[in-house]
Amino acid sequence: MVAATADLSNSETVRNIFITGLQNAHSLEKEAIQLMNRQIERIENYPEMRQLLEQHVRETEGQIRRLDEILHNFGEDRSLLKDMATQVMGNIAAMAHVPMADEILKNTFANHAFENFEIASYRSLITMAEVAGHAKFIPALEESLREEQKTAQLIHDQIEMITRRYLEREAQGLKADR
Numbered sequence: 705m706v707a708a709t710a711d712l713s714n715s716e717t718v719r720n721i722f723i724t725g726l727q728n729a730h731s732l733e734k735e736a737i738q739l740m741n742r743q744i745e746r747i748e749n750y751p752e753m754r755q756l757l758e759q760h761v762r763e764t765e766g767q768i769r770r771l772d773e774i775l776h777n778f779g780e781d782r783s784l785l786k787d788m789a790t791q792v793m794g795n796i797a798a799m800a801h802v803p804m805a806d807e808i809l810k811n812t813f814a815n816h817a818f819e820n821f822e823i824a825s826y827r828s829l830i831t832m833a834e835v836a837g838h839a840k841f842i843p844a845l846e847e848s849l850r851e852e853q854k855t856a857q858l859i860h861d862q863i864e865m866i867t868r869r870y871l872e873r874e875a876q877g878l879k880a881d882r
Contacts, residue, residue, distance in 0.1 A: 712835050712836065712837075713835070713836060713837025714837070715836070718832070718835060718836045719778075719836055721832065722829070722832040722833065722836045722838065723775070723778055723780050725825075725828065725829050725832055726771055726774055726775050726778075726780075726829065727775065727780070728825070729771055729822075729825050729826070729829060730768060730771045730772070730775070732821075732822060732825060733764050733767050733768045733771065733822075734768065736760075736764050736818065736822070737761055737764050737765070737768075739814075739815075739818065740757045740760060740761050740764070740815075741761065743757055743811050743815075744757050744758060744761070746807070746882045747808070747882055748879070748882050749808075749869070749873060749878075749879065749880065749882065750808055750866055750869065750882075752862060752865070752866075753808070753812065753862060753866060756855070756858050756859065756862070757815075760851075760855045763851045763855070766848075766851075767848040767851065770844040770845075770847065770848060771848075773844070774841045774844060774845075777841070805881055806870065806880075806881060807881040807882050808866060808870055808880070808881060808882050809866065809867060809870055812859065812862065812863055812866050813863075815859050816856060816859045816860060816863070819852055819855050819856035819859060820856055822852045823849065823852045823853055823856060826845055826846075826848050826849035826852060827849065829845050830842055830845045830846060830849065833845060
């Protein structure tokens with residue numbers, strides 16, 4: 705049960721928090737693209753995961769456009785500094801698993817966790833939009849939320865298959881890490 709809250713739709717503080725949340729989500733999506741692109745470049749033996757990531761890169765580009773449009777409605781822009789920093793972090797994070805013998809497993813686990821983080825972010829943004837009186841942006845945020853939920857479920861559904869394929873390849877002495 706949600707407790708009743710005061711009308712905060714005219715609060716400058718709430719508006720600023722919402723805008724910061726949108727900018728943070730924008731940066732998060734930029735980081736996600738870097739993470740996925742680095743993984744796509746390296747995946748060799750798991751075409752289902754490659755295809756899933758390629759599809760989600762396209763969805764993520766749409767999410768970035770939606771966030772840009774919302775920010776533009778406020779006369780705001782994304783945070784270039786945050787975008788640059790998170791893109792660098794995305795590249796570093798993607799490369800962190802490269803030396804691991806089980807790179808594909810680590811990336812799958814990290815991708816699942818990352819998608820769930822994005823789900824929480826969009827749920828929070830939707831709540832902020834409601835509280836701040838900006839309901840007109842909720843459909844765009846809900847579309848992004850649905851895409852993240854779908855991708856999280858698809859990754860979840862592939863964990864067992866990827867793990868089995870990894871084990872089979874390792875047991876056969878084949879390259880299994882990616």
